[in-house]
Amino acid sequence: MKKIICSMLLGLMTTMSWASEKVWCVFDPLSTQGDISRRLHDIRLHAQNSQVQLKFKTFKNENEAIHAFDQKECSGLVASNFNTYRYNQFMGSTSGIGLIPNNRTARVFLQLFTNPNVEKRMIGSEYEVVGMIPVGTVYMIMNTQKIQKVSQLKNKTIGILVDNPPQLALAQSVGAKPVYVDFANAIDLFKQKKIDILGAPAYGVLPYNLKKEFGEATQVVNFPLAYFAVNIVIRPQGYPAGFGQNIRTWFVKNSHVLAAQAIQWENQLPAYYWADISAYEKQGYDALVMRIRNRFVASGYYDAYFVELIKRLRCLDEPKYIECRR
Structure with a gap:
């Protein structure tokens, strides 16, 4: 009888421990009033299905959020796909140059989050990725004279992230001068x-x-360089079994809403800011980005399975893309 009572008490204590608060360090440049934080409130409600109560510690500076997570002040991290590469190469590769080209492809990728071949690559022994919030395609924003050719990038200063070798290689390949920046x-x-x-x-x-x-000459070149998203990383040891899959299921069900929000943000940018480039120059950009990207696939920097998966998804959406032509 004592064993049964002890077992019941142990089970109750375990359930109560899962129901305790789990803190996520959140990078949102607009703080708690930002769209990322608002979306996380929806995820918090869904997490209660797993008896997990989420609490968010929000940072406007991403480096501070990452530092707090690394110091184990939080059991979860919500930060850019560029700077969560260190925790999961597969999901970190979502930021790769020349990979996810638009929000449509990002939406289809989200729909695969419960696919066994995809899901197993989101789970590691120490870290697990439970979701990705799309933010949108990365474009070149210029405050210099109109640039219509790749050759005109020579000697221009380009902001790149620290510890991102592909961005450095891309800037150097066009003769530009890289300047290290961060989101702050x-x-x-x-x-x-x-x-x-x-x-x-x-x-x-x-x-x-x-x-x-920024100046009258400012323009946004309508050519995709990379894709910006926010990855959600947890230390799975502190969560009940099946928690990660439960949250990923939420992302599958809400993939259309999440992608539509990113599309809406892009559509809010007034048309007069956008600068189109010719089909000929676009081919040049595509070929250049592809060469740099493939170099880092070969070196193992980008996850090879992710690259092949996105290539297939891109060819379904954009059959005329340079790598999709027969």
């Missing part, structure tokens, strides 16, 4: 004309009047 100072450096070109999603510049605050 990139916009200020661009406004101060310390960099000519900044890679960013439309969401990142929506709060600004580009021509008034």
